[in-house]
Amino acid sequence: MGRLSFTEYFHLLLTGDEPTEDQRFFLDLLLVSLAEHGMMPSNVAARMTLAADPGSLQGAVAAGILGAGPVVLGTSEECARLLERGGEPAEIVGRYREAGEKVPGFGHPVHKPVDPRAERILELADQHGVSGLNVELARALHAELGLVMNVAMPIAAVLLDLGFPSAAVKAVPILARTASLLAHLAEEREEPIGFDLAAAAEDAVEYEPDART
Amino acid sequence: MGRLSFTEYFHLLLTGDEPTEDQRFFLDLLLVSLAEHGMMPSNVAARMTLAADPGSLQGAVAAGILGAGPVVLGTSEECARLLERGGEPAEIVGRYREAGEKVPGFGHPVHKPVDPRAERILELADQHGVSGLNVELARALHAELGLVMNVAMPIAAVLLDLGFPSAAVKAVPILARTASLLAHLAEEREEPIGFDLAAAAEDAVEYEPDART
Amino acid sequence: MGRLSFTEYFHLLLTGDEPTEDQRFFLDLLLVSLAEHGMMPSNVAARMTLAADPGSLQGAVAAGILGAGPVVLGTSEECARLLERGGEPAEIVGRYREAGEKVPGFGHPVHKPVDPRAERILELADQHGVSGLNVELARALHAELGLVMNVAMPIAAVLLDLGFPSAAVKAVPILARTASLLAHLAEEREEPIGFDLAAAAEDAVEYEPDART
Amino acid sequence: MGRLSFTEYFHLLLTGDEPTEDQRFFLDLLLVSLAEHGMMPSNVAARMTLAADPGSLQGAVAAGILGAGPVVLGTSEECARLLERGGEPAEIVGRYREAGEKVPGFGHPVHKPVDPRAERILELADQHGVSGLNVELARALHAELGLVMNVAMPIAAVLLDLGFPSAAVKAVPILARTASLLAHLAEEREEPIGFDLAAAAEDAVEYEPDART
Numbered sequence: 001m002g003r004l005s006f007t008e009y010f011h012l013l014l015t016g017d018e019p020t021e022d023q024r025f026f027l028d029l030l031l032v033s034l035a036e037h038g039m040m041p042s043n044v045a046a047r048m049t050l051a052a053d054p055g056s057l058q059g060a061v062a063a064g065i066l067g068a069g070p071v072v073l074g075t076s077e078e079c080a081r082l083l084e085r086g087g088e089p090a091e092i093v094g095r096y097r098e099a100g101e102k103v104p105g106f107g108h109p110v111h112k113p114v115d116p117r118a119e120r121i122l123e124l125a126d127q128h129g130v131s132g133l134n135v136e137l138a139r140a141l142h143a144e145l146g147l148v149m150n151v152a153m154p155i156a157a158v159l160l161d162l163g164f165p166s167a168a169v170k171a172v173p174i175l176a177r178t179a180s181l182l183a184h185l186a187e188e189r190e191e192p193i194g195f196d197l198a199a200a201a202e203d204a205v206e207y208e209p210d211a212r213t
Numbered sequence: 214m215g216r217l218s219f220t221e222y223f224h225l226l227l228t229g230d231e232p233t234e235d236q237r238f239f240l241d242l243l244l245v246s247l248a249e250h251g252m253m254p255s256n257v258a259a260r261m262t263l264a265a266d267p268g269s270l271q272g273a274v275a276a277g278i279l280g281a282g283p284v285v286l287g288t289s290e291e292c293a294r295l296l297e298r299g300g301e302p303a304e305i306v307g308r309y310r311e312a313g314e315k316v317p318g319f320g321h322p323v324h325k326p327v328d329p330r331a332e333r334i335l336e337l338a339d340q341h342g343v344s345g346l347n348v349e350l351a352r353a354l355h356a357e358l359g360l361v362m363n364v365a366m367p368i369a370a371v372l373l374d375l376g377f378p379s380a381a382v383k384a385v386p387i388l389a390r391t392a393s394l395l396a397h398l399a400e401e402r403e404e405p406i407g408f409d410l411a412a413a414a415e416d417a418v419e420y421e422p423d424a425r426t
Numbered sequence: 427m428g429r430l431s432f433t434e435y436f437h438l439l440l441t442g443d444e445p446t447e448d449q450r451f452f453l454d455l456l457l458v459s460l461a462e463h464g465m466m467p468s469n470v471a472a473r474m475t476l477a478a479d480p481g482s483l484q485g486a487v488a489a490g491i492l493g494a495g496p497v498v499l500g501t502s503e504e505c506a507r508l509l510e511r512g513g514e515p516a517e518i519v520g521r522y523r524e525a526g527e528k529v530p531g532f533g534h535p536v537h538k539p540v541d542p543r544a545e546r547i548l549e550l551a552d553q554h555g556v557s558g559l560n561v562e563l564a565r566a567l568h569a570e571l572g573l574v575m576n577v578a579m580p581i582a583a584v585l586l587d588l589g590f591p592s593a594a595v596k597a598v599p600i601l602a603r604t605a606s607l608l609a610h611l612a613e614e615r616e617e618p619i620g621f622d623l624a625a626a627a628e629d630a631v632e633y634e635p636d637a638r639t
Numbered sequence: 640m641g642r643l644s645f646t647e648y649f650h651l652l653l654t655g656d657e658p659t660e661d662q663r664f665f666l667d668l669l670l671v672s673l674a675e676h677g678m679m680p681s682n683v684a685a686r687m688t689l690a691a692d693p694g695s696l697q698g699a700v701a702a703g704i705l706g707a708g709p710v711v712l713g714t715s716e717e718c719a720r721l722l723e724r725g726g727e728p729a730e731i732v733g734r735y736r737e738a739g740e741k742v743p744g745f746g747h748p749v750h751k752p753v754d755p756r757a758e759r760i761l762e763l764a765d766q767h768g769v770s771g772l773n774v775e776l777a778r779a780l781h782a783e784l785g786l787v788m789n790v791a792m793p794i795a796a797v798l799l800d801l802g803f804p805s806a807a808v809k810a811v812p813i814l815a816r817t818a819s820l821l822a823h824l825a826e827e828r829e830e831p832i833g834f835d836l837a838a839a840a841e842d843a844v845e846y847e848p849d850a851r852t
Contacts, residue, residue, distance in 0.1 A: 002763060006646045006670035006818070013674065013822035031645035035652065041265055041411035045258035045276060052254055053282020057716075057809050058708065059485045061817075062701035063258060063276040069266020069697060077696075124641060167828040170696050171821035178817045179645070182810035183652035189806040193418055198254035200417030201410040215550060219433045219457035219605070226461065226609035244432035248439065270503075270596050271495065272698045275488035282484060290483075337428060380615040383483050384608035391604045392432070395597035396439035402593040467691055467837035471684035471702060478680055479708020489684060492702040495692020619844055624680035626843030627836040 007031065010175065014168045022130050023162050027172070029124065030155055033117050034176035042067030042177065043184045044197050050185055051194025057185060064181040068174055077170040078104035079156035083134045084166050089144040105138070105153030106145050121154040125161070132161035220244065223388065227381045235343050236375050240385070242337065243368055246330050247389035255280030255390065256397045257410050263398055264407025270398060277394040281387055289386055291317035292369035293379040296347045302357040318351070318366030319358050334367040338374070345374035433457065436601065440594045448556050449588050453598070455550065456581055459543050460602035468493030468603065469610045470623050476611055477620025483611060490607040494600055502599055504530035505582035506592040509560045515570040531564070531579030532571050547580040551587070558587035646670065649814065653807045661769050662801050666811070668763065669794055672756050673815030681706030681816065682823045683836050689824055690833025696824060703820040707813055715812055717743035718795035719805040722773045728783040744777070744792030745784050760793040764800070771800035 004012065007028050011019040019027060046064030053059055070078070082092065082104055096103045122139070125131040134157040142149050152173075159169050188194055217225065220241045224232040232240060259277030266272055283291070295305065295317055309316045335352070338344040347370040355362050365386075372382050401407055430438065433454045437445040445453060472490030479485055496504070508518065508530055522529045548565070551557040560583040568575050578599075585595050614620055643651065646667045650658040658666060685703030692698055709717070721731065721743055735742045761778070764770040773796040781788050791812075798808050827833055 002664070002668050002671075004671055005644060005667045006674070006815075007644060009671045009674060010818045010822075013818060014825055025641070028644045029641050032641075032643055032648045035645070035648060040415075041261045041408065044411050044414045045261045048254045048258045049276070049280045049282070052280040052284050053482070053484070054284065056279075056282065056479070056482045056485060058479070058704050058813060059279040059282070059482060059488070061813055062485070062488065062704045063262070063279040065697050065701045065704065066269075066272040066276040067262045067265040069262070069269065069272070071265045071267070165825070165829070168821075168825040171825055174697060174700055175814075175818055175821055176645075179649045179652060179814055182807075182814055183649075186653055186804070186807040186810055190804070195254065197414040197417060198257050201257045201414040202253075204410060204413030205406055215451070215455050215458075217458055218431060218454045219461070219602075220431060222458045222461060223605045223609075226605060227612055238428070241431045242428050245428075245430055245435045248432070248435060266695070266697070269692070269695045269698060271491050271600060271692070272695060272701070274600055275491045275698070275701065278484050278488045278491065378612070378616070381608075381612040384612055387484060387487055388601075388605055388608055389432075392436045392439060392601055395594075395601055396436075399440055399591070399594040399597055403591070466841075467687045467834065470837050470840045471687045474680045474684045475702070475706045475708070478706040478710050480710065482705075482708065485705040485708070489688070489702040489705040492695075492698045493688045493691040495688070495695065495698070497691050497693065621680065623840040623843060624683050627683045627840040628679075630836060630839030631832055 014171055015163075015165065022128055023164075025128065026125070026130065026158055026162055029121070030159070030172050031176045031179070033121070033151070034155070034173045035179045043181060044201075046181050046185060047188045047192075047194035048198045049194075050188050051192055051198070054189070060185050060188075061178065061181050064184075065174065065178060068177045075104040075150070076152040076155045076159075076173055077166070079138075079153045080160055080166040080169040083137055083156055083160055086133075086137065089137070089140040092141065093144050103141065103145060103147075105150050105156070106141065106147040107150070115148060115151050118149045118151045118154050121151070121158060125154070125158045130158065130161055134158075134160040227384055228376075228378065235341055236377075238341065239338070239343065239371055239375055242334070243371070243385050244389045244392070246334070246364070247368070247386045248392045256394060257414075259394050259398060260401045260405075260407035261411045262407075263401050264405055264411070267402070273398050273401075274391065274394050277397075278387065278391060281390045288317040288363070289365040289368045289372075290379070290383040292351075292366045293373055293382040296350055296369055296373055297379050299346075299350065302350070302353040305354065306357050316354065316358060316360075318363045318369070319354070319360040320363070328361060328364050331362045331364045331367050334364070334371060338367070338371045343371065343374055347371075347373040440597055441589075441591065448554055449590075451554065452551070452556065452584055452588055455547070456584070456598050457602045457605070459547070459577070460581070460599045461606045469607060470627075472607050472611060473614045473618075473620035474624045475620075476614050477618055477624070480615070486611050486614075487604065487607050490610075491600065491604060494603045501530040501576070502578040502581045502585075503592070503596040505564075505579045506586055506595040509563055509582055509586055510592050512559075512563065515563070515566040518567065519570050529567065529571060529573075531576050531582070532567070532573040533576070541574060541577050544575045544577045544580050547577070547584060551580070551584045556584065556587055560584075560586040653810055654802075654804065661767055662803075664767065665764070665769065665797055665801055668760070669798070669811050670815045670818070672760070672790070673794070673812045674819045682820060683840075685820050685824060686827045686831075686833035687837045688833075689827050690831055690837070693828070699824050699827075700817060700820050703823075704813065704817060707816045714743040714789070715791040715794045715798075716805070716809040718777075718792045719799055719808040722776055722795055722799055723805050725772075725776065728776070728779040731780065732783050742780065742784060742786075744789045744795070745780070745786040746789070754787060754790050757788045757790045757793050760790070760797060764793070764797045769797065769800055773797075773799040 008019055008024055011027055042064045045067050046060045049063040050060035125135055138153050138157040156169055221232055221237055224240055255277045258280050259273045262276040263273035338348055351366050351370040369382055434445055434450055437453055468490045471493050472486045475489040476486035551561055564579050564583040582595050647658055647663055650666055681703045684706050685699045688702040689699035732742055764774055777792045777796040795808050
């Protein structure tokens with residue numbers, strides 16, 4: 001108690017080992033870069049939930065985490081599985097195209113033309129000498145596809161190159177998202193806007209359920 | 214299988230007994246009147262959650278139910294406990310005022326000046342001859358307070374007068390809410406608006422997290 | 427208010443139409459047959475959650491619904507999609523085998539050698555004259571595979587033959603499960619066993635996290 | 640990116656300020672000491688939920704967090720409010736006794752005779768010179784009551800003495816719990832025991848729902 005940082009302890013819990021300095025650095029880096037403080041759909045849902053049940057902070061956090069699905073959070077885990085399976089870039093892309101699916105980790109899901117975080121994570125991996133086969137494959141897929149690389153892909157590539165098990169990759173964005181949710185909810189408790197958010201959403205759509213009953 | 218309706222079976226599960234005709238009638242009535250099909254905060258949150266994770270219908274339902282807290286859903290259970298404890302109206306009101314709390318079931322929580330459903334439920338209870346001591350106390354409190362009666366109060370009063378255990382009163386609005394959520398989510402799957410709702414909510418507030426990091 | 431039963435209203439919310447007598451009969455039948463009152467994993471999880479936070483009934487319900495995943499609840503929705511897509515039984519089975527996947531709706535997921543509810547639902551569909559192309563295909567797949575038919579398959583087949591949209595098929599087991607959860611949780615509030623269940627589970631495994639920190 | 644540790648960033652998100660060295664030290668310390676890796680009810684519920692829906696890690700995490708209620712997780716937030724309100728120990732204790740309630744933070748909720756973590760946190764607060772009025776009041780209440788001090792009380796006292804807002808106190812155990820859940824669930828994915836846990840729980844109780852229907 002008092003010896004390990006929370007990040008180090010999280011690494012220990014997830015992998016069974018205390019992290020090396022590089023593992024610690026990147027785990028901190030990824031957790032910070034994923035704990036966005038903007039107003040995102042899952043934060044909106046969590047604030048509405050807290051407004052409806054102010055006594056249950058854990059209920060509001062749970063509602064927010066349920067919104068941490070693949071569309072919003074990215075697909076770091078699918079990326080990890082793709083990288084682990086490996087193969088030639090052209091062949092990998094062909095496999096997805098044949099199945100009529102998009103390659104995970106490319107083409108940012110929410111509006112943005114570029115994801116500067118993705119590029120920055122890869123640069124830092126190079127600088128720290130941790131880029132290995134997985135970062136290499138991520139870049140080769142990028143070249144092959146010519147699409148924006150989603151932050152989910154470098155997260156997966158760097159964690160795998162650092163020896164993280166693929167089954168634990170998704171734990172990183174979920175823990176980060178939880179920190180972000182908790183900050184939003186602490187703010188919501190002091191200055192509630194949850195019902196205003198809901199009202200704005202309700203007003204935005206002309207929702208006309210058929211007059212019934 | 215095939216003998217009992219779902220409402221009758223729900224009564225059996227909750228209380229151990231098949232319902233009488235009056236119990237069946239009011240359980241159906243309350244479930245229907247609480248399964249609102251409008252766009253409410255918990256439906257908004259559920260739709261956003263489904264948009265973020267389209268494969269997990271149960272996750273979206275869970276997020277919506279988490280928003281079925283006392284502020285949105287009413288306080289049928291607190292009303293049931295108030296009624297069970299009993300007492301003189303003036304004394305009951307005095308007790309809450311002394312503790313600096315509002316009397317549950319009065320003063321509608323969301324915007325509306327009157328709740329026509331509350332009045333209608335009490336009328337039907339009179340017509341069916343099921344109004345008893347609890348409906349009487351609900352009305353006496355209404356007279357004492359001079360505030361709008363929230364639908365939560367007649368729900369509690371009628372269920373108690375029909376012999377429902379107070380520990381099961383809140384089950385009724387939650388089951389009703391679940392039906393409503395499931396209908397919204399089936400619609401969301403065919404015509405998704407969850408992200409539009411979230412975007413409208415995000416735009417509605419000028420949310421400026423301090424520039425950090 | 428007072429005219430429609432909850433089941434009829436649920437049909438109206440989900441489909442936009444009041445049900446015919448056959449639609450009402452089978453919706454009641456399926457909801458009742460799926461609202462099992464036994465002690466299942468999701469009821470166990472919900473009871474533990476209520477024990478940990480007795481004030482949040484909706485939190486416990488949400489936890490239970492989150493456990494209503496495909497493994498426990500069956501795969502009525504996948505079955506509906508399989509049936510909607512249609513095709514020759516041998517060809518359908520071949521398609522799944524080629525992809526290395528099992529055909530949804532066959533081979534009961536939890537322990538049981540047969541599922542008498544599945545057979546009974548199909549018989550009643552025949553008796554009521556509602557069995558159509560989807561029930562026929564379900565039976566042909568059964569003959570082709572020679573495996574136990576899971577209750578999820580007749581649920582999907584009968585609902586589709588009755589004109590239910592496939593996007594709404596999964597709503598039926600989730601509403602049924604919610605009723606079952608609410609009954610367990612009302613019982614838990616009167617006679618708590620949630621912590622005993624957790625203790626039994628904890629004792630059952632020799633869980634030895636490495637001594638760390 | 641890369642400058643702040645996750646703990647430092649979490650402090651920034653929650654409070655608006657980067658932490659001092661003492662704030663960082665204690666935030667790490669509390670997060671680590673609360674991220675228990677044992678098999679607790681909420682980990683059991685989360686594992687069962689993942690077993691039922693292996694594709695939804697966020698659903699399983701949400702189910703686990705819903706079990707992070709006051710009984711299991713302690714009552715750090717109520718402790719913070721008690722301390723903030725202040726007063727003389729005898730008077731505070733009298734106030735709770737009069738209301739027929741137990742004083743939060745004393746009398747460990749789960750079976751254990753002592754909570755060594757509570758004592759250790761207070762010692763470290765003394766060593767670092769951060770113990771202030773809140774730690775003092777926690778100790779005075781301990782002396783007044785003669786009951787075991789729950790770890791929730793020193794968490795609240797130390798965070799308040801370090802300038803943490805009381806609305807954010809509960810965020811700390813929830814983030815810690817999420818880390819613990821994620822580690823359990825990563826393990827569950829590699830070596831599933833969720834259904835065994837559920838089966839053990841089911842076997843442990845002689846649950847006999849009345850034969851019905």
